[in-house]
Each structure stands twice: as C-alpha cells, then as structure tokens.
Amino acid sequence: VKGLSPEHQEKLQGIIHDHLRSTNAYSAIRAFVRDYLSSEEGIVHDEDKLLSALHEKRVVEQLLGSLGRDQASSSTPLASKHDSLSRGGKHLHLRFGRASAFLDCLAESGAPAGGTLIVHVLALGQRFTSRPVPAVAEPNFQDFSCLISFPPSSSAPLELLETRDPFHIVVVQHGDDDDSVIVGAQTIEWRKVLVSGYLSVHVELAAVGGDSKVSTGVLSLQMELLPRVEGKSAVDEAAVKSQIKSERDRDADVDRRFFGMAKAWWKEYLSVRPEHAARAVKIFSRGDDDVNRPVCSFLEPIEAGRAIRTVGEAARFVSLLEYQRIQVLGGTSGRSEAWADLHSVLAGRKGDVEEHALLLCALLLGFDLDAYCVIGSTQAGEPHMWVLTLHSPDPAQPPQATLWESLTGSRYTHVQSAPPSHKYGRVGCVFNQKSFYANCQQDDSVKECNFDIRDERLWKHLDASLVTALPRRQPAPIVMHSSQSHQMEEALEASLKQLVSDHRRDTGLATHWDSHLAFLLGGALYSYEAERVTGVASGAVEFQQSIRRAVPDGFTFKGFPIHFSHLSSHRMLRDLLRSKVASDIISLHGGVQQVRFALRVYIAPYPERVCAVWAMLAVIYARIDE
Structure with missing residues (x-):
C-alpha cells in the first residue's frame, strides 16, 4: 500500500468499504460491539480488551474470510508470513505497541530527558532485543515483535500448558555518554493465550533494586499462538487456571518444607558455637521482584556456547560489566539487599558485586567446574561476595581452592595459613545451585580457612534434596552480537x-x-x-x-x-x-x-x-x- 499513489490508495479503500458493506461485515462488528458494551466486561472501555474479544469470537477471521481468503491462512498477516515455521511446531508471536507512563524519561521541566529505550525479552531460553526508540513518556515500540519457538516435543496445547517458564521483560534507557540504567522489569504469565490463541495485556514495569512496588512504565503487548488453535485443540480456561494454581501450590509446599528445615538447621548451627550468629551466613535473599528466595535458587549453570570459549574469557567478560552499587532510600546500610535477575544484569550491562559473583559462578558451572559463591567480608570488614572453585585430583587430600574476584577477573590460589595476596577477610558460607555450606571453623578468616567442604566438622550443609527441589527460572543465554x-x-x-x-x-x-x-x-x-x-x-x-x-x-x-x-x-x-x-x-x-x-x-x-x-x-x- 505504501507504494501506491494517494489516488490509488483512496480507490482501493473505496472498493474494500463497498465490499464490507455489501457483505454485512460492518453490521456484524457493530452488533458485537453493542453486545460487548452492554455486558459487565464492557463497563470499562478498553480498546485492547475489545480487540482481544473480537479475536476470541473469530469476528476478525470472518471479516477477512469475506474478502475471499482461505480461513486457515487469514487469521493474521503474520500467520501466513510464518507458515513455514508453524509446520515444524508451535510458535508464539509477541507484538509490542505504544507504551505509557514512562515518567522517569522526563526532565523536571516536563520535556524528554533524552537518550533511547530498548526492550529486552527472555522467553523459554530465547532472547530478543528491540531497536532503540526515543526515551519519552509514551515510547512507541510498535516496530518490535518477536517469534518465540516452543520445543518440538511440546507442540500440543496440553503439552504447552505444562511449559511453566514465565517471560521476563526488561526496559533499559541508554544515555548519550554510552551509559545505561534499567527503567524497570517484570515477569509475565503467558499461558492464558492457550485458551483462544490470542491475548492482549498491559505489563506494568517495576523498579529493580529493592523498589519493586514502584511502577516505572506500562507496556502494551499482544500475544498470538501460531498456528492458531482450533476447536477442540484449544485449552479450557479453567484448565489453565488449575494448572497455574497447582504449580503455585506445589512451589509453596516446597518453600514451606525448605523454610522449616532451614529454621531447624539454623538452631543446630548456633548450638555449635553461639558466635556463629554474627557470621555472614545468608540462606535467603530478596530478588528484584521483592520476593525472598533461598540463595541457591538464584544460580543455574550457563553454557555460553561459542560466545565465551574459556574460563579466562568468562572471568574477563564479567569484570567488564559495570560495577554499580545499588542504593536505596532509607534503611541502615543505604544499599539494596536485593539480588537482580541475571537477565536484568545482562540487559543493563551492569550490576552490584553480588550480581557479578552470581554471573561468574553460573558461567564457571557451565564449564563444569565445581564452583560456589562465597559470602563473607573483606579485610576492611566490608560485606563482599566472590567465587570459589574446588579441584580434587587426590580424593584422599583436601581439594585445591581457587578464589575468583568477579569485579576484576583476578584469581588467587588459596594456601591455608599463607600470607594472602587478596583482599578477602572472612568467610561465612558458600553455595551453588545444588548445595549450601556454612563455615563451622573456629577461625573464620579466609587465611586460615580449610575449604574441604566434605568435612562435616568444618562445614555444616543444608539438605541437598530440598535445595535441588527449589523452583527456579531458566537461565538467560549469553548472546554474541556481530561486531565490526x-x-x-x-x-x-x-x-x-x-x-x-x-x-x-x-x-x-x-x-x-x-x-x-x-x-x-x-x-x-x-x-x-x-x-x-x-x-x-x-x-x-x-x-x-x-x-x-x-x-x-x-x-x-x-x-x-x-x-x-x-x-x-x-x-x-x-x-x-x-x-x-x-x-x-x-x-x-x-x-x-x-x-x-x-x-x-x-x-x-x-x-x-x-x-x-x-x-x-x-x-x-x-x-x-x-
């Protein structure tokens, strides 16, 4: 249409208008809208809800069918565009629209503060990034869409219903000086789209860094399942709600059992030595969604593929991410105790010391190293977090320990009682995705620490079966962009x-x-x-x-x-x-x-x-x- 002259465009519009009027298409739409507005659902006049209802009632498909197209290929222009992909399995098309309420993008005068906004999406282990758009109060992301592929083994709707991984969306603002700040993030439950094959939602972004109750913007998002579900292939809405509730109940039960075990474990740990109460033993931490979770659930191995070829490159990559001490208003420490999602860290290319350590540990785990995050303090007494790897060439001997500083990429071979060449002072606990160990040694200094975590006299561990049963998100893959x-x-x-x-x-x-x-x-x-x-x-x-x-x-x-x-x-x-x-x-x-x-x-x-x-x-x- 863009290539037609204005005269030809007007003529084409007239032909379509006459055809739709002759086939009573307009009457069908008016009747539907009248019935919708008279219902309880239509009390709030919302354009996106109305469009969603039109799709669910197949009004749009019938309208396009009246133009002489085949019903199966006319659900949307995108359906025919990706028809070849759809034959190999199910896909979910995400299409963004105009956003609103991005008030942080305004200067005090009310004018745009400048810079650009980029949307990052993590969905089922796949990542998508929008083009930059001007950072204004109502940014327009209408040119951004992504096609998410489901695993070939999950092509039936009921199989898709059991694919529980939520989508994670992050919006990042980039300034003129190559600086960036995370505007907000949110996770969304996508499986409601299985009911009709189409879903329109508004995604309210939340601030990260412990201020998740603060809204920072609203995204408009439409989801469409390709190829479209038909008749008996659709999933009943009650089944979707039941599945989601069942999963939440199951997660809550796991959390309750873990919390009960951790409470009893903590009493046992204090009975060993009362001064253990002052050690840096952290079993739970808040995520950027303001939910307290066991620290082990923040870790999953990340295989970087060809993007990162060696452990040295992994350490160097993490050290290049900007270190940003997250500050919060109020509180005693003045800094956030929340740990950001690693997808947010990769999208914003920055993070606090905890995020650096978590990312480095996840990458080293991806290389199949015996890696752990260490929570402790520096020699100056400042809280700190770093990474530990253990190597046991002789099972009869204590493992060889290497300490990794995620902020610099440096590594140090640990020799017990030897003068340290690093800044680490004391160690409280170590953990990864499968295990958690608290330091029981009388001297908790790193210099005198024996890192043989197999010795129960030196380290007290949590029940590994409950740790591995914890719910966790799918890790974000590392993306290598083309570079000149x-x-x-x-x-x-x-x-x-x-x-x-x-x-x-x-x-x-x-x-x-x-x-x-x-x-x-x-x-x-x-x-x-x-x-x-x-x-x-x-x-x-x-x-x-x-x-x-x-x-x-x-x-x-x-x-x-x-x-x-x-x-x-x-x-x-x-x-x-x-x-x-x-x-x-x-x-x-x-x-x-x-x-x-x-x-x-x-x-x-x-x-x-x-x-x-x-x-x-x-x-x-x-x-x-x-």
Whole structure:
C-alpha cells in the first residue's frame, strides 16, 4: 500500500468499504460491539480488551474470510508470513505497541530527558532485543515483535500448558555518554493465550533494586499462538487456571518444607558455637521482584556456547560489566539487599558485586567446574561476595581452592595459613545451585580457612534434596552480537584525537600526530588484554625494542595506557585529563620538530555488546639539556 499513489490508495479503500458493506461485515462488528458494551466486561472501555474479544469470537477471521481468503491462512498477516515455521511446531508471536507512563524519561521541566529505550525479552531460553526508540513518556515500540519457538516435543496445547517458564521483560534507557540504567522489569504469565490463541495485556514495569512496588512504565503487548488453535485443540480456561494454581501450590509446599528445615538447621548451627550468629551466613535473599528466595535458587549453570570459549574469557567478560552499587532510600546500610535477575544484569550491562559473583559462578558451572559463591567480608570488614572453585585430583587430600574476584577477573590460589595476596577477610558460607555450606571453623578468616567442604566438622550443609527441589527460572543465554571492531576502533580513535587536538588548540597549542608510532602502540594494547584473559604477561620485550628503534636520538618517549569499558570519547578525555601523566602529555609545548603525538585504540569485543577498550596516548619530545 505504501507504494501506491494517494489516488490509488483512496480507490482501493473505496472498493474494500463497498465490499464490507455489501457483505454485512460492518453490521456484524457493530452488533458485537453493542453486545460487548452492554455486558459487565464492557463497563470499562478498553480498546485492547475489545480487540482481544473480537479475536476470541473469530469476528476478525470472518471479516477477512469475506474478502475471499482461505480461513486457515487469514487469521493474521503474520500467520501466513510464518507458515513455514508453524509446520515444524508451535510458535508464539509477541507484538509490542505504544507504551505509557514512562515518567522517569522526563526532565523536571516536563520535556524528554533524552537518550533511547530498548526492550529486552527472555522467553523459554530465547532472547530478543528491540531497536532503540526515543526515551519519552509514551515510547512507541510498535516496530518490535518477536517469534518465540516452543520445543518440538511440546507442540500440543496440553503439552504447552505444562511449559511453566514465565517471560521476563526488561526496559533499559541508554544515555548519550554510552551509559545505561534499567527503567524497570517484570515477569509475565503467558499461558492464558492457550485458551483462544490470542491475548492482549498491559505489563506494568517495576523498579529493580529493592523498589519493586514502584511502577516505572506500562507496556502494551499482544500475544498470538501460531498456528492458531482450533476447536477442540484449544485449552479450557479453567484448565489453565488449575494448572497455574497447582504449580503455585506445589512451589509453596516446597518453600514451606525448605523454610522449616532451614529454621531447624539454623538452631543446630548456633548450638555449635553461639558466635556463629554474627557470621555472614545468608540462606535467603530478596530478588528484584521483592520476593525472598533461598540463595541457591538464584544460580543455574550457563553454557555460553561459542560466545565465551574459556574460563579466562568468562572471568574477563564479567569484570567488564559495570560495577554499580545499588542504593536505596532509607534503611541502615543505604544499599539494596536485593539480588537482580541475571537477565536484568545482562540487559543493563551492569550490576552490584553480588550480581557479578552470581554471573561468574553460573558461567564457571557451565564449564563444569565445581564452583560456589562465597559470602563473607573483606579485610576492611566490608560485606563482599566472590567465587570459589574446588579441584580434587587426590580424593584422599583436601581439594585445591581457587578464589575468583568477579569485579576484576583476578584469581588467587588459596594456601591455608599463607600470607594472602587478596583482599578477602572472612568467610561465612558458600553455595551453588545444588548445595549450601556454612563455615563451622573456629577461625573464620579466609587465611586460615580449610575449604574441604566434605568435612562435616568444618562445614555444616543444608539438605541437598530440598535445595535441588527449589523452583527456579531458566537461565538467560549469553548472546554474541556481530561486531565490526576495526571500524569501531578507527572511529573512536579519530574522535578522541580530534578532542585532544581541540583541547590543545583552546590553550594555544598545535598538535601533530605520528601514524607510525601509533601503529607500534597497538601490539602493547593487545598484550594487555591477553594478560587480563590468561593471567600471563607477554610481548613487553618486543614492544620496548620497537619503541627504542622508533625514538630518534635526543628524544624521549612517554606513553600512558588506560582501560575503559565504554565507547564514549568525551568520557575518555575527561579520564585522561584527571590523570597527571596523561595531562602532562596533553599539555606539552613544542612544534612538529620537537613534539609528536600518537594515539592507538584497541577494542576487544565480548558477548552482550560488552567491550574491553584499551587506549594509549603517547608522545615523542625533544629532551632539553639543562
């Protein structure tokens, strides 16, 4: 239709209008709307509910059928578009509309605060991301839709009814400086769509970080099952409600039994030594949905596939996610005690120390390592969480313990009683998706800790059968996005060079760039990133040799490498100017014969559009003999 001239569009509309009027299609719709509005359901005039009812009563299908199309292929244009997919099983089409009440996207003046919004969807182990749209109070997501595939083994409606994993939706706001903030998140129960094959809902987003009762926006969402359910193939509404209630009752029973066991276990733990009450033993934590859950239920192994190839890359990837201490209003600590869903962490590309540790542990579990999250404190007494892996080459000997810092990607081999090279002070408990152990040792310092969790004199464990029975969500897969890192490097390098040149020009200084020297800097940046991944330094000798040959006699080389996890050249310049070494380089005086600058940028792409960005600003300048 878009390709037709206005005259042809008007003519086509007239033909359709005459045909629908001649077939009494308009009369059928008016009769339905009149009956709907006179019913109790129609007391509240809601456009989406009305459209949903029209679909359920097959009015739209009959209308399209009057145009001469086959009934089976005319349920929606999308049904025919994905007909080839539908033959292989069931699919669920999610279509977003115009949202509302995104008041945090407004400045104090009432005007849009700027930036963009992106919707992230996790559904049945599949992830979808919308295109960015302007961040306004009523953002328009109408161009965003996703087709969710059900497992081939779950093609019948009754089998789909037993697929209980809810959908998780996150909306992220991105600023102009490559910064991001999670606007809100919500889980939705999708199985009501099995009744008629079509469902229209409004999803009220909740703030994350312990403020889940605060509404941050409302999404409009339509769901349609493909191919459409027909007659006896549909699921009765009572069956859907019964299934959901049965699952909730079952989960509640598991939670009750776990809570009863944990209560008795805690009394036994305190009877061993009363001072255990002051240790960092955390059996429950609040999720970002404000529900208290056992900490073990926050973990599930994540297999990253080809996105992350080694455990070193896993640690490096997690460390590149921005560390954000979640603050809340009021309270004694001023920080949130809620643990965010890992899908929210991946969508926002940031998290608190607990989310970093949970994600790293989940990835190491995916590599089939014996990994655990550790809850304890630093040597300074600050609450902290890190990761532990155990390796037992000789079952007769205590396992070898390695401590992983998720915020930096560093790892430390633990040797009991040896002077520590890390910041960890005390350990209260360790846990993963299958087990929970509390430290029973008289000295709870990490330095003196024996991590042989098999020894019941040293560690008290919860009943593993109740831990594994806990309800939990399907983990979010890691997504590797296509990246043109070379083009990104060139663009970022050019932008940062221009900013440095402009800054010097504002102080009356000219800037001359040396492309060959910039090329030599690249090898060092690549080695820095490789060292962060492997823990092994290399390439330093060759880099020093090449620089010595490139620097003329009577000149001095000075370089300043720096690491970023964002792509904002303006933020990079601000960080450079805050460093005395870099600021001294930028402020050097001299003409082209005395001072030549170089800048090199290296970008190492990781999953989830996360990047390790290395930059080196360097200068060759003539020495002044005193």
